[in-house]
Amino acid sequence: MQPHQAFFHEYRMMYRPFINKLNVYLASHQLYSSQWAILRLLISEKSLTLVEISNSLNVEKPTTTRMIQKLIELDYVTTVPGKDKREKKVQLTSFGHDVCKDVQVTIEQFQLDALEGISVEEQIIVSKVLETVRNNLLK
Template sequence: MTVEQEFFNQYRLMYRPFINQLNVQLETYQLYSSQWAVLRFLKDKGPHSFVDIANFMSIEKPSVTKLVHKLVELGYVETVVGKDKREKLVHLSTYGEELVQEIKSQLSPFFEQALAGVPQQDIEIATQVLARICMNINQ
């Protein structure tokens, strides 16, 4: 196996168990990892359209619509009409803002455990490597 194949094999072997465990952590909040990704995106980047969220997550707009509707139902986000009346913007509700902070605190030990024994410098390098791979794939 080449070093490239081994890299992606290790990534694959890590990804599903990580997402499964993340979903267990989020279960308390009636969330899945994809919904959590939307909440984090809105927290980090502010209000965005359904199309922006779809592009960020590399998924189809109907999937975003389903995700957002569930988050609205839970009271975590709200939608408002954008500058163009045909466009809806999604933003965190006041409750959603508080919840994101709570979940981040709750997930911190999980992330620390997952990265136990990995030097900070290696985490930073791996983050840069994964970001570069993402850019290469999306070109």
Template structure:
């Protein structure tokens, strides 16, 4: 009775650091960290977005987006353009950013494929749905 079975949440948390560190190792080649990669990928796949939109999509505050965007600009991966509304800054990939995205997307896809070795497509889908449902439950608080 004192040895409780680990729950989904235990497994979830146990995986976090090893997973993020492993991804960061792959990103280091391009001087990126996961938080920056998440934004680069977001604006590439669903963008362009203003910084306010990025904040909303990624559920982080505006100052965090400023910092991430600034880092991506310093690296030459994105550029900003003033919007119609002069307060807004649209963020979009540069040519270099596109190249880096394409390359990393490939490398990470391969890596993540390795991480799911031995797991059926069906189980992966179930796991994804479970995490999505939990996210909905967390957000409705």
């Protein structure tokens, strides 16, 4: 197997087990990894439109709409008026902020365990490599 083939093979072989195990941890908060991705985005960006969330996560708008609706039902997010009347922004509720703090505590050890034996320097290098691959794919 060529190095480039091995890279993508190993990524694929790691991805599903990671998501499956992450979902086990997130289940105690009534979340899936895709919903957690939205909440993480809202932690850093404060408020975004559905289109901005969809574009940031490279997910179709109808899929984002369904995930946001579930997060609203859980009282993790709410919508507020945007700049014009047609625009709605999604943001974390106070309860949602608390849940996000709990989730971060819940998955911290899981992430550290998954990276066992990998130095911080190696983690930074792999993060930069994956970011470059993602950017190449989005060209």
